[in-house]
Amino acid sequence: MMTNTEVLLQLKNLKKYFEFNKGLFGQNKTVLKAVDDVSLEIKKGETLGLVGESGCGKSTLGRTIIKLYDVTGGKIIYDGEDITGLNDREMLPYRKKLQMIFQDPYASLNSRMTVGDIIGEPLDIHGIASGSERKEIIHDLLNKVGLTSEHANRYPHEFSGGQRQRIGIARALAVKPDFIVCDEPISALDVSIQAQVVNLLEDLQEEMGLTYLFIAHDLSMVRHISDRVGVMYLGRLVELAASDELYDKPLHPYTKALLSAVPIPDPKLAGQKKRIILKGDVPSPINPPSGCRFRTRCRFAEEICREAVPEFKEAEPGRFAACHLVDKIN
Amino acid sequence: MNNILEVKDLHTSFFTHVGEVKAVRGVSFNVAPGEAIGIVGESGSGKSVTSLSIMNLLAFPGKIVKGSIIFDGRELVNLPEKQMQQIRGNEISMIFQDPMTSLNPVYTIGDQIMEPLVRHKKLSRHEAKKKAVELLSMVGIPSPEKRVDQYPHEFSGGMRQRAMIAMALSCRPKLLIADEPTTALDVTIQAQILELMKDLKEQFKTAIILITHDLGVVAEVCSRIVVMYGGIIVEEGETRDIFYNPKHPYTWGLLKSIPNIEPGSRERLVPIEGHPPDLLKPPAGCPFCARCDYAMQICAEQQPPYTGVSSKHKAACWLLHPNAPRVERGI
Numbered sequence: 001m002m003t004n005t006e007v008l009l010q011l012k013n014l015k016k017y018f019e020f021n022k023g024l025f026g027q028n029k030t031v032l033k034a035v036d037d038v039s040l041e042i043k044k045g046e047t048l049g050l051v052g053e054s055g056c057g058k059s060t061l062g063r064t065i066i067k068l069y070d071v072t073g074g075k076i077i078y079d080g081e082d083i084t085g086l087n088d089r090e091m092l093p094y095r096k097k098l099q100m101i102f103q104d105p106y107a108s109l110n111s112r113m114t115v116g117d118i119i120g121e122p123l124d125i126h127g128i129a130s131g132s133e134r135k136e137i138i139h140d141l142l143n144k145v146g147l148t149s150e151h152a153n154r155y156p157h158e159f160s161g162g163q164r165q166r167i168g169i170a171r172a173l174a175v176k177p178d179f180i181v182c183d184e185p186i187s188a189l190d191v192s193i194q195a196q197v198v199n200l201l202e203d204l205q206e207e208m209g210l211t212y213l214f215i216a217h218d219l220s221m222v223r224h225i226s227d228r229v230g231v232m233y234l235g236r237l238v239e240l241a242a243s244d245e246l247y248d249k250p251l252h253p254y255t256k257a258l259l260s261a262v263p264i265p266d267p268k269l270a271g272q273k274k275r276i277i278l279k280g281d282v283p284s285p286i287n288p289p290s291g292c293r294f295r296t297r298c299r300f301a302e303e304i305c306r307e308a309v310p311e312f313k314e315a316e317p318g319r320f321a322a323c324h325l326v327d328k329i330n
Numbered sequence: 331m332n333n334i335l336e337v338k339d340l341h342t343s344f345f346t347h348v349g350e351v352k353a354v355r356g357v358s359f360n361v362a363p364g365e366a367i368g369i370v371g372e373s374g375s376g377k378s379v380t381s382l383s384i385m386n387l388l389a390f391p392g393k394i395v396k397g398s399i400i401f402d403g404r405e406l407v408n409l410p411e412k413q414m415q416q417i418r419g420n421e422i423s424m425i426f427q428d429p430m431t432s433l434n435p436v437y438t439i440g441d442q443i444m445e446p447l448v449r450h451k452k453l454s455r456h457e458a459k460k461k462a463v464e465l466l467s468m469v470g471i472p473s474p475e476k477r478v479d480q481y482p483h484e485f486s487g488g489m490r491q492r493a494m495i496a497m498a499l500s501c502r503p504k505l506l507i508a509d510e511p512t513t514a515l516d517v518t519i520q521a522q523i524l525e526l527m528k529d530l531k532e533q534f535k536t537a538i539i540l541i542t543h544d545l546g547v548v549a550e551v552c553s554r555i556v557v558m559y560g561g562i563i564v565e566e567g568e569t570r571d572i573f574y575n576p577k578h579p580y581t582w583g584l585l586k587s588i589p590n591i592e593p594g595s596r597e598r599l600v601p602i603e604g605h606p607p608d609l610l611k612p613p614a615g616c617p618f619c620a621r622c623d624y625a626m627q628i629c630a631e632q633q634p635p636y637t638g639v640s641s642k643h644k645a646a647c648w649l650l651h652p653n654a655p656r657v658e659r660g661i
Contacts, residue, residue: 053516054487160605161373190372191543195587195601202598217516220546224589224599261521263546265588267569270549277525278518279470281486 008079008179008211009042009065015073016057016064032286034060036235037074039312042179047205047212049226049243051219051258053282057235058215059103062181065213066098067091078179096126099172103184105164109156115142115167116152122174141170145200162193169200179211186221198225219262223247231255234285234293237312241319251321251330254294292324300329334504334537335361335384340397342376342383351609353379355561356397363504364535366527368548368569370584371558374606377541380558381507384539385424386414402504420450423498427510429490433482439466440478443497450501465496469526488519495526502534509541524551545588549573554642557581560607560617562633567643577637577645580618616648624649624657 016035021028034057042048050058063069065076067083075084083094102108109118119138123129129137139149145166156164165185172180182201186194198221204210216222222229222243229246231239231254239252250256257276264270278297283289289296295305304324312322323329342354354376361367369377382388384399386406399406401422406414423446426432434442443465444458453461459478466474469492482490491511498506508527512520528551530536540552548555548569555572557565557580565578576582583602604621607613613620619629628648637650649657 053518162605191545192372192583192587192602195599196603199599199601219517220589258518261517263517263520263524263544263550265545265549265573265585267549267573270546275521275525277521281488281519 006044007041008044008046010077011038011040011065011074012077013074014038014061014064014071014076016060016069017072030286033235033288034285035064037312038232038235038237039074040230040237040240042211042213044178044211045205045209046228047214047226049222049229050213050215050232051217051222051229052232053258054217055234055282055285056232057285058232059183061232062100062183062213062215066095066100066181068100092126096175097178098181099175099177099179100181100183101165101168101172101185104188105161105168106188108168109164111156114153114155115147115159118156118167119152119170119174122171126175128175137174141173144173144204145170146196160193161189162196165189165197166200169197169204173204173208176208177210179213181213181215183215184217185214187216187218194221201225219247219259231258234282234288236293236322237320238294238323239319239321241321245319249330251315251319251326252294252323253298253300253325253329257297292322300325332363333360334363334402335539336398336400337380337384338398338400340380340383340399341395342379342388343393343395345391345393349610352612353392353561353609354383355609355612357558357561357563359556359563359566361505361537361539363537364531365554366531366538366540366552367554367556368552369539369541369556369558370543370545370548372543372606374560374609375558376561376609377558378509381424381509381539381541384507385418385422386411387418387424416450419446419498419503420501421503422505422507423501423503425491425494425498425506425508425511427513429487429494429514430482432494433490435482438479438481439485439493443478443493443500446497446500461500462496465500466493469493469496469499470522471496488515488522491515491519491523492526495523499530499534499536503536505537505539506530507539507541510543511540512547513542513544520547527551545573545584557584561609561612562617562646564618564647565645567639567645571640571643575639575643577639577643577650578618578647579622579624579649581645583621616646626654 014035015037018032018034020030038061052058064071071084075082116138119141120134123134123137138152142149142151147166186197189197214225226243229243230237233254239255250259257278260276264273283296291307292305292310295301310322310324312320315321315326338358340354340357344351344353357380371377383394394407440459440462443462447453447458447461463474463478466477471477471489471492485493512523527538531538542548552569554568556563559580565581572581576585586600587602602621607617615630615632616634619625626648634646634648636644636646638644648654
């Protein structure tokens with residue numbers, strides 16, 4: 001829930017390109033623009049949702065923010081400090097503040113470590129606690145995420161998907177972070193378990209004043225948890241608005257299509273809904289369309305969409321969209 | 331109307347080294363021609379094992395212990411493999427969850443679509459290829475003449491799933507089993523696939539069994555829903571019954587744990603606490619008993635019988651017994 005208007009994290013024209021070599025001896029350099037020119041602000045205590053199809057760069061953006069990837073261009077400003085150019089050693093204090101919860105609870109826990117050691121590892125690395133104090137902190141964390149202290153001596157394979165995700169959350173909380181990137185934390189879980197994990201994340205936010213970047217492709221869950229939602233397409237942010245406004249009246253044609261595609265769990269409404277079916281797949285980010293990247297699948301595309309890249313600007317108060325025709329089609 | 335598929339009292343177990351895992355424990359349901367039914371339930375509820383049993387694709391140590399599966403008048407349980415091969419891919423076909431691992435990476439998409447056509451419909455390779463191109467364009471793959479000679483790795487996730495559907499439909503099956511066909515896909519691609527399935531149902535009168543845990547998908551495609559939990563069917567009814575008049579506490583829980591779509595609602599989600607039962611030692615009573623808010627003494631002791639709510643709607647819950655306390659569905 002939004003309680004503060006202070007900006008915690010600011011991205012300015014953030015870019016992350018991947019280069020790879022093609023051809024014999026790799027003479028031909030190819031550039032994949034995974035995140036291209038993304039600017040946004042995340043306020044203290046807020047949950048910003050990030051949605052988009054696979055390959056749109058939402059996970060890359062999350063990973064770039066906590067600097068698991070080197071930044072290609074632009075700036076990441078955390079709590080007033082520019083952390084873009086920091087090396088690993090200088091970054092270490094910020095690693096305590098910026099944490100991440102990963103998508104796959106089966107792959108993100110080391111199967112050879114006990115749960116206690118998994119949660120205790122960040123404590124060791126940052127020299128926060130050792131001995132009995134370490135043990136106590138681990139037990140507290142386990143209780144906090146709804147597990148018990150007996151679980152500390154067990155191995156990840158003894159836990160179900162939902163429980164593993166709780167372990168991942170406990171690990172992220174070990175260093176008392178301010179900001180957590182949740183990269184599809186519930187996608188791999190059953191519906192009934194998803195709600196458990198979402199409730200846990202909401203409780204922890206309230207209790208510890210956490211700020212979340214919540215990346216997901218389940219649009220209804222993103223709406224539920226987020227204060228504001230950003231929509232990405234092919235490496236660019238195309239729309240950003242308060243979540244209710246975005247879901248009630250999307251401005252960008254891509255957001256419209258994306259939202260209309262969500263199946264409604266209500267047979268009466270499901271029959272009435274008009275669906276915008278997007279033709280084809282997302283174009284390759286190696287060779288994206290000129291101008292507006294969505295124009296190849298857009299119902300409204302005009303000449304200008306081919307020629308110029310639309311600016312990401314405030315279309316209505318507090319609502320941002322990158323579309324040339326935003327006034328015309330709404 | 332004659333049913334295309336009748337499953338009666340199906341029991342399927344896996345005989346592992348730690349004991350018998352009773353994955354499916356007495357499941358019965360029917361599917362009419364041209365009908366789409368949804369099987370809903372969480373991982374481990376037995377929904378996928380049910381579909382593998384119908385396809386006779388259970389791998390060791392899985393085995394159908396008891397029950398009968400009648401497809402189009404023929405008993406499929408214990409049918410010799412030779413005869414099953416005549417049916418599989420021809421009259422019943424299946425779409426799997428993960429299109430990446432269910433396509434063969436060393437054959438072209440065309441080869442894989444042609445295989446059932448050559449085998450079952452005895453087409454020549456030339457005719458089969460023409461048909462494969464037709465099928466690819468039917469499922470909405472652009473430039474199918476070019477795509478037919480490509481390999482699975484050259485296709486995106488959504489396109490692979492559509493290629494799988496093309497393959498499953500190549501022989502115009504009477505029954506299509508789709509096991510979480512859209513779980514791995516984006517909503518935009520999911521919408522395309524669901525439209526395609528709806529068209530098929532209407533155009534070719536294909537019966538569809540859609541296995542999923544996404545209630546939104548079911549609401550859209552299916553006319554009837556079977557809710558499974560702990561290896562049994564806990565509730566079965568028309569889609570409207572299940573959504574608007576559910577009777578089983580597990581169904582209530584499922585419906586409550588999805589976020590409300592009403593604007594402005596940030597109500598807290600109501601999860602189902604606890605975990606599904608261990609089917610190595612299935613509970614004597616109702617499998618949902620341990621997680622149920624309304625559990626009574628009898629729930630732990632005896633499996634509840636089915637109580638009919640209407641002619642097409644039934645649920646297995648002791649709360650429906652005339653002597654049980656009346657419980658309001660807490661939504």
